[in-house]
């Protein structure tokens with residue numbers, strides 16, 4: 036069954052509104068270090084959401100490919116939404132789908148910078164529309180993923196342009212693999228948040244404490260499968276909780 040909203044007609048979508056649930060991938064368009072892909076966060080979120088839809092038969096909305104990435108703006112290729120823009124975009128997308136009849140929103144998130152703005156949007160939406168239910172699942176924070184990353188990469192996984200996310204892109208886009216000299220990027224941990232110019236001064240090549248020379252497509256495939264399985268469980272728990280009326 037095709038679960039991708041973008042390639043369905045409206046009558047086909049209408050037949051599936053009784054499902055109530057829609058999966059929405061969200062990421063960013065931002066630098067990911069000297070050999071990481073600009074689209075890393077939205078490409079991974081989109082691929083995981085598609086896999087989740089295929090596994091569960093739930094509709095998947097088009098990916099929100101831009102996010103709140105202000106701190107990366109000093110690097111070419113980064114395009115960022117202001118926090119208020121992301122709040123409004125999230126609100127408008129949810130309220131549009133809610134008007135269609137969807138009431139359960141499962142976001143697959145690929146970017147940490149989105150969390151505060153999206154959570155702010157959710158707080159308001161859930162206050163205004165108490166019948167809606169929302170779950171934000173950030174794939175790299177799933178305990179199953181972090182446990183395996185720790186085993187494979189240790190502390191060299193880092194915090195941005197991580198070994199794990201670079202590895203998953205090598206699995207999804209093997210033709211885009213670019214080697215990088217081994218070495219852990221600086222992670223001065225002096226302050227957070229920082230503005231774009233300060234970020235580039237503190238993290239000159241865009242990575243934060245990572246050594247993506249350790250990334251391989253094979254490990255990426257494994258992490259993708261772990262994340263997908265964990266998301267299937269998380270979505271199922273989310274919908275079960277709904278049935279229990281809690």
Ligand SMILES: [Zn+2]
Nearest residue numbers: 075076196200
């Ligand atoms: Zn990322």
